[in-house]
Amino acid sequence: MNSTVRRIAAPLTALVLAAALSSCGDDSGGSDSGAKKSVTLWMYPVIGDQAASTAYWKKVETDFEAANGDIDLKIEAQTWDKRDEKLAAAFAGKKGPDVVLQIPDQLPQYVRNGSFEPVDDVVEPEKDKFLPAALPGLTVDGKVYAAPIYHTVTTTMYNQAILDKAGISKPPETWDEVKAAAPKIKAAGFSTLDYSASPEATLNLNFYPLLWQAGGKVFSDDGKSVAFNQAPGLEALTFLKSLYDAGAIPRSALTNANLVTDQPFGKGQVAMAITSTPADAKTVAATWGAANVVVGKPLTGAKQVSFGLPGGLAVNAASENVDEAKKFLSFMIQPAQVEGLSKASGFFTPRTDAQTPAADPAGQQFADALKYAVPGEPNASARQVMSLLSVELQAVLTGKKAPQQALDDAAKQANDLLSRQR
Amino acid sequence: MTDARQTPDTATGRAGPVAGRPAPTSQSHRASSPGRRRSLRRPWVGLLFVAPMLLLFLAFRFLPVVGAVLLSLTDYRLSGRWDFVAVDNYTRLLQDGLFHQALVVTLTYTAVFVPLTVLLSLGTAVLLHQVVWGRGFFRGVFFLPYVTSIVLAAVIWKWIYDAQDGLINAVLGLVSIGPVDFLAESGLVLPSIAVTSAWKGFGYSMLILLAGLQAVPRSYLEAAMIDGAGTWQRFRYITLPQLRPVLFFVLVIETIGAFQVFDAMYVMTGGGPVRSSYSLVYFLYDSGFKYFDFGYASAIGLVLFAIVLVVSLVQRRLVGRDD
Numbered sequence: 052m053n054s055t056v057r058r059i060a061a062p063l064t065a066l067v068l069a070a071a072l073s074s075c076g077d078d079s080g081g082s083d084s085g086a087k088k089s090v091t092l093w094m095y096p097v098i099g100d101q102a103a104s105t106a107y108w109k110k111v112e113t114d115f116e117a118a119n120g121d122i123d124l125k126i127e128a129q130t131w132d133k134r135d136e137k138l139a140a141a142f143a144g145k146k147g148p149d150v151v152l153q154i155p156d157q158l159p160q161y162v163r164n165g166s167f168e169p170v171d172d173v174v175e176p177e178k179d180k181f182l183p184a185a186l187p188g189l190t191v192d193g194k195v196y197a198a199p200i201y202h203t204v205t206t207t208m209y210n211q212a213i214l215d216k217a218g219i220s221k222p223p224e225t226w227d228e229v230k231a232a233a234p235k236i237k238a239a240g241f242s243t244l245d246y247s248a249s250p251e252a253t254l255n256l257n258f259y260p261l262l263w264q265a266g267g268k269v270f271s272d273d274g275k276s277v278a279f280n281q282a283p284g285l286e287a288l289t290f291l292k293s294l295y296d297a298g299a300i301p302r303s304a305l306t307n308a309n310l311v312t313d314q315p316f317g318k319g320q321v322a323m324a325i326t327s328t329p330a331d332a333k334t335v336a337a338t339w340g341a342a343n344v345v346v347g348k349p350l351t352g353a354k355q356v357s358f359g360l361p362g363g364l365a366v367n368a369a370s371e372n373v374d375e376a377k378k379f380l381s382f383m384i385q386p387a388q389v390e391g392l393s394k395a396s397g398f399f400t401p402r403t404d405a406q407t408p409a410a411d412p413a414g415q416q417f418a419d420a421l422k423y424a425v426p427g428e429p430n431a432s433a434r435q436v437m438s439l440l441s442v443e444l445q446a447v448l449t450g451k452k453a454p455q456q457a458l459d460d461a462a463k464q465a466n467d468l469l470s471r472q473r
Numbered sequence: 474m475t476d477a478r479q480t481p482d483t484a485t486g487r488a489g490p491v492a493g494r495p496a497p498t499s500q501s502h503r504a505s506s507p508g509r510r511r512s513l514r515r516p517w518v519g520l521l522f523v524a525p526m527l528l529l530f531l532a533f534r535f536l537p538v539v540g541a542v543l544l545s546l547t548d549y550r551l552s553g554r555w556d557f558v559a560v561d562n563y564t565r566l567l568q569d570g571l572f573h574q575a576l577v578v579t580l581t582y583t584a585v586f587v588p589l590t591v592l593l594s595l596g597t598a599v600l601l602h603q604v605v606w607g608r609g610f611f612r613g614v615f616f617l618p619y620v621t622s623i624v625l626a627a628v629i630w631k632w633i634y635d636a637q638d639g640l641i642n643a644v645l646g647l648v649s650i651g652p653v654d655f656l657a658e659s660g661l662v663l664p665s666i667a668v669t670s671a672w673k674g675f676g677y678s679m680l681i682l683l684a685g686l687q688a689v690p691r692s693y694l695e696a697a698m699i700d701g702a703g704t705w706q707r708f709r710y711i712t713l714p715q716l717r718p719v720l721f722f723v724l725v726i727e728t729i730g731a732f733q734v735f736d737a738m739y740v741m742t743g744g745g746p747v748r749s750s751y752s753l754v755y756f757l758y759d760s761g762f763k764y765f766d767f768g769y770a771s772a773i774g775l776v777l778f779a780i781v782l783v784v785s786l787v788q789r790r791l792v793g794r795d796d
């Protein structure tokens with residue numbers, strides 16, 4: 052319990068102290084016109100391998116500084132852990148980095164607080180060369196706030212051993228095929244579809260892909276109200292509920308977080324999952340045997356949709372060297388840099404004209420899924436809305452509410468929230 | 474809370490050797506060694522000795538609390554911009570349905586967890602007190618969960634409770650019961666989490682109570698035995714009253730711990746199902762670090778502080794009245 056207190060107290064302390072110290076100012080930006088201008092980048096372990104990461108970023112620093120003699124690039128390695136708390140404290144104390152890596156999930160909240168500078172001018176010349184989800188994922192209120200440097204993707208993955216035991220020769224690729232396969236898989240003693248309904252599990256990997264596949268949207272086009280309680284939302288939730296009631300989704304779904312090793316799917320109890328990543332494929336290959344891992348196309352409802360995110364670099368609006376920071380962004384989105392990052396990290400490049408060739412058929416399936424990727428729906432209140440909705444989804448799965456009722460209840464709360472914040 | 478846990482002796486109410494010793498008269502001191510002793514007795518000298526701890530306490534305990542009080546009166550946002558909003562956060566909190574729900578969850582959890590832990594630690598302490606051979610071994614074994622990480626314990630208990638292939642359901646299955654969804658039933662989730670936390674934490678209270686039991690004078694018990702008191706009567710009328718200060722300490726510490734429950738819920742259920750295990754600290758965490766509503770989060774923290782303070786004072790009146 053003590054760690055709880057510490058967990059809460061420490062960032063708050065940091066925040067208060069940072070706020071108090073902010074008046075002391077920070078000269079590291081180097082306002083001196085004669086001297087080199089410095090650009091600080093906060094980079095996270097996108098490249099999992101430490102040595103490869105160091106080598107890649109060292110090369111970026113050397114190459115960029117060679118091309119821009121007047122700029123001193125400083126790359127600070129950060130950890131994913133507590134990244135929001137750290138960044139929030141840094142911005143609150145006006146001590147944030149000039150450039151920082153952002154993903155669509157985080158970006159809108161900072162934009163709402165005025166922390167980032169639009170970078171439309173940086174991406175404009177390369178606009179047509181990005182994957183369909185790359186720029187929309189990093190756009191808030193019509194402006195691009197981060198320049199994409201990598202792209203992730205998820206798609207459907209199957210356990211061949213379970214399909215074999217259930218006597219299913221062709222993996223189910225549509226909602227109807229999933230429903231048809233469920234009884235056979237159940238008869239063989241397994242569940243059909245893995246699902247995480249824990250409130251801590253992001254809906255981007257669970258309910259939202261189903262919603263998008265049904266042709267629905269989370270938010271209305273202007274972002275001022277929610278749209279998930281319309282017909283497609285009901286269709287997606289009814290599909291989910293019918294599978295859950297039929298025993299096609301494991302009972303532990305309600306407490307599952309999105310961690311493949313910990314989920315029934317990873318343990319070989321479930322036939323398929325709809326938002327698996329290349330890393331998941333590697334993980335399960337070790338437990339199921341590589342021959343049993345089948346990577347498929349994104350699942351199709353009314354539409355074929357997968358979830359995939361761009362990662363991009365954003366510029367601190369309070370930076371003293373915004374122009375230099377933007378120069379660095381322009382440098383980073385070039386094919387040479389994104390290809391290098393893709394090779395080192397195993398993620399994909401955000402550009403259509405610079406794709407790393409896939410090493411194997413599974414890798415090729417992931418690469419093919421990129422064009423169906425939806426990056427989530429950026430909204431400053433996206434996380435709160437997710438929390439409100441996931442509680443109501445649990446109410447449906449546990450039989451406390453009917454689907455339409457639950458969606459309407461969540462929509463009412465979400466619309467209240469959105470109206471308060473605009 | 475950390476400090477209180479580390480100094481059980483002060484809380485047990487037993488007088489230390491220093492306090493028990495009669496104070497030397499100033500006359501005798503002045504006569505024996507005038508200069509050195511006199512300077513040592515100046516008030517600021519004592520302050521000098523406690524200054525390092527005092528400074529650390531002020532910087533890392535007291536100031537953040539003041540910061541939280543100030544934050545709770547503002548609408549502090551990520552950008553660093555803020556407005557003074559007086560008690561708006563508190564009025565909003567009182568009207569917030571989520572707060573009411575989290576409060577009910579926290580109170581229910583406390584009502585299950587505290588008796589469970591106190592009885593469990595008292596029971597094991599009494600048993601250990603009887604054991605002559607291998608007491609150290611058992612003491613170590615029972616204390617072991619306390620020094621493991623709560624996250625680790627929660628993950629393991631999540632597996633134990635698993636509806637599909639959990640240990641408990643496997644056993645229940647043998648007698649054709651279940652499967653029971655311990656973490657997915659609103660009625661079962663809080664007791665299930667309380668059991669996990671009690672298993673994890675009872676070792677500490679057990680040690681305190683064991684020390685308390687060993688401090689009960691044997692002569693009282695022997696006298697009672699001669700008077701013909703049975704085992705239960707000796708426990709009820711001699712041991713328990715003697716144990717009261719220790720019991721009070723354990724009760725307060727465990728209650729405070731229960732009000733601050735978060736980690737186990739975060740790991741095991743994420744607050745579900747349908748917010749059945751969404752505690753006040755969880756609410757605070759979400760407000761602060763998911764929604765960056767720092768003013769509101771601070772207000773929740775201070776209200777929680779007030780609740781814990783009131784509950785502790787009530788406990789003091791009820792249990793610790795002889796201290």
